[in-house]
Amino acid sequence: MSGVGGNDISSSSTSSRVAEPHHNRHRRPKTRGGNRPTAQREEAAAGSGRSVYYQTAQPYNSGQEQWYPTQGQSEANFAPTEETYGRPPSWLLELAGQVPDQSSNMLPYQGAGMLNPNARPFVPRQNQRRPPPPQYRHEAPSTRRAPVPTENSTTENLRDRLTEQLERETYECMICCQAIFANHWLWSCSQCFHMFHFHRQTDKSCITRWAHKSYDEETGWRCPSCQQANRDLPKEYRCFCGKEVQPRTRRGEDIPHSCGQTCHKERGFGCPHKCSLPCHPGPCPQCPRTVVRHCLCGDEEKSVRCGSNQEIRCSKACDKLLNCGLHKCTGVCHAGGCEVCQETIVQKCHCGSAEREVACTALNLKENGYSCGRPCAGMFACGQHACENKCHPGDCGPCPLSPERLVRCPCGRTEITALLSAPRQFCSDQVPVCNNVCDKVLGCGSQAKPHRCKAKCHNGPCPPCPDNSSLRCRCQALTKTLPCSELAEYTEDNPLLCERRCKKQKSCKQHKCQERCCIDVDHLCLQVCNRKLDCGTHLCDRLCHVGQCPRCLQASFEEQRCLCGVTVREPPIPCGASLPPCSEPCAREHSCDHPVMHNCHSEVDCPLCTALTRKWCYGKHEVCNERT
Numbered sequence: 001m002s003g004v005g006g007n008d009i010s011s012s013s014t015s016s017r018v019a020e021p022h023h024n025r026h027r028r029p030k031t032r033g034g035n036r037p038t039a040q041r042e043e044a045a046a047g048s049g050r051s052v053y054y055q056t057a058q059p060y061n062s063g064q065e066q067w068y069p070t071q072g073q074s075e076a077n078f079a080p081t082e083e084t085y086g087r088p089p090s091w092l093l094e095l096a097g098q099v100p101d102q103s104s105n106m107l108p109y110q111g112a113g114m115l116n117p118n119a120r121p122f123v124p125r126q127n128q129r130r131p132p133p134p135q136y137r138h139e140a141p142s143t144r145r146a147p148v149p150t151e152n153s154t155t156e157n158l159r160d161r162l163t164e165q166l167e168r169e170t171y172e173c174m175i176c177c178q179a180i181f182a183n184h185w186l187w188s189c190s191q192c193f194h195m196f197h198f199h200r201q202t203d204k205s206c207i208t209r210w211a212h213k214s215y216d217e218e219t220g221w222r223c224p225s226c227q228q229a230n231r232d233l234p235k236e237y238r239c240f241c242g243k244e245v246q247p248r249t250r251r252g253e254d255i256p257h258s259c260g261q262t263c264h265k266e267r268g269f270g271c272p273h274k275c276s277l278p279c280h281p282g283p284c285p286q287c288p289r290t291v292v293r294h295c296l297c298g299d300e301e302k303s304v305r306c307g308s309n310q311e312i313r314c315s316k317a318c319d320k321l322l323n324c325g326l327h328k329c330t331g332v333c334h335a336g337g338c339e340v341c342q343e344t345i346v347q348k349c350h351c352g353s354a355e356r357e358v359a360c361t362a363l364n365l366k367e368n369g370y371s372c373g374r375p376c377a378g379m380f381a382c383g384q385h386a387c388e389n390k391c392h393p394g395d396c397g398p399c400p401l402s403p404e405r406l407v408r409c410p411c412g413r414t415e416i417t418a419l420l421s422a423p424r425q426f427c428s429d430q431v432p433v434c435n436n437v438c439d440k441v442l443g444c445g446s447q448a449k450p451h452r453c454k455a456k457c458h459n460g461p462c463p464p465c466p467d468n469s470s471l472r473c474r475c476q477a478l479t480k481t482l483p484c485s486e487l488a489e490y491t492e493d494n495p496l497l498c499e500r501r502c503k504k505q506k507s508c509k510q511h512k513c514q515e516r517c518c519i520d521v522d523h524l525c526l527q528v529c530n531r532k533l534d535c536g537t538h539l540c541d542r543l544c545h546v547g548q549c550p551r552c553l554q555a556s557f558e559e560q561r562c563l564c565g566v567t568v569r570e571p572p573i574p575c576g577a578s579l580p581p582c583s584e585p586c587a588r589e590h591s592c593d594h595p596v597m598h599n600c601h602s603e604v605d606c607p608l609c610t611a612l613t614r615k616w617c618y619g620k621h622e623v624c625n626e627r628t
Helices: 022-027 038-048 090-095 153-168 206-213 362-366
Strands: 053-056 067-069 078-080 186-188 195-197 290-294 301-305 344-348 355-359 441-445 450-452 468-472 479-483 612-616 623-627
Touching: 195 206, 344 362
Parallel strands: none
Antiparallel strands: 053 067, 053 078, 186 195, 290 301, 344 355, 441 450, 468 479, 612 623
16 A cells, blocks of 8 residues: 555555554454554664554544555654554543644643643543444435434435445344344345345255254245244345345455346336345345326326335225216215215115115116015906006016916816816806816925825815814924824914923023923023112012022212211112221210210110219129129
């Protein structure tokens, strides 16, 4: 290296520490003569033709150091500095009370004898000021104001912090808690951007051992920091952008573990522009370009930064058609689909005798009506016979008795043309019958063998069945044979009941069911408990239950006083609560004149007086002491 004055400086000189990067200072071996006095080092340097660097007598907090060779200069204007050997830092000089003289060119410290004897005593861990951070590139302190934080400041701070820690070699692996140096291999998570040691022998690296031990066939393995699931095991050491495998070790101006090429990573959230920074750790910065986007309802446009996930909302109504296709959305500009229509519409039945309110939907709007289930009040196309169907849409249709539709007898075995000499002309003409048995299926009998009509072919409904049918009671304990004519009386709402009484205990374990033909599974007791509660005044209003009744929940919102009226309990007062304890003497009237020795109480009778009195015995022979 060459000094400022043009003299060549050997690499073994102690002053070369100024020009070396910070991460190499602790690795440079000690130079010969590093522990010798300053005068001896100057003589050694003069004899070898080397220049000795000195620091000018500038204020120690100037923020920039200037170095000059001392050939031809006097020692009064310069103070020798040798790698801080024997020279305390500036923050320790401040604690010792050494304030530099601005008018003098001499440094405040020239050996241990110049410490201020009148400085305040040094107390450990009290009012200590940390030393200023070292300036690795010897830049002057900036005087501009700090930038205003933006929405991208968190990303920039994370990227700059990771870069600075890698350059200083102070970034620690989360697994082994050891620093990651520039000549180490690493693996970086794509989600949280944490970095871990990746050894040349993959079975010995921190992240590989972590991945192998925590690997699962279904979920893979997870990052130690953000718990992001990964299916592939780490196998290669790549730069941060992933272009270069095993990037060379970089020091100085370049970022360690970086390939030095343009990043070209996707920024995310629909941004088509790739990152233009050199290969770097941490997330990529937000795209600096602007794009035009519509608001959520699509009525307004706004320029926003590309890649921003900011939602654009206007103050207008959405005005989009709802799911019904009839009404429009009245909500303010919003994301996602509109809500379901809350309006209702009125539908009338097909026969016009009833109506109902239903939700406004596309399906309900397509339907012109509904069936109310009542018999239709319309007439067939003939105009003579009433419609036999229930409420239905459209016309009632042609008459089922018309000659075109009715071609067989009522039992269906013989054609009408074979029974009549002349064909029927109108639906009001008589329908002929044959001599066969009707044989239509009736509603009685068993499901396997239902009863059939035994009458001859006839018009209209079939006559009652003369046979008998078996019917079981509701609890399936009794089977009863009944005439088919009586079977129609029993339905699901009016089942057949037997006389058997249930003898199972109810839920209260005190009463029995006693229900006739019972089919209940849980026999709940529906009687009211009606037992006195712990207050002794109110009754339990719960259903009959097992165990003790709950405490009375009634309360009084009036003050409760003791019998003497001195002690007061504030409301609410639980029902059945005793009078508040009082420490005042009892104020009741007593039968004797002795002073009261007990406090106010809630009992009806006062305790006996314990004072001794003198009374004659029954024979009046002597006077004895007795209690009143």
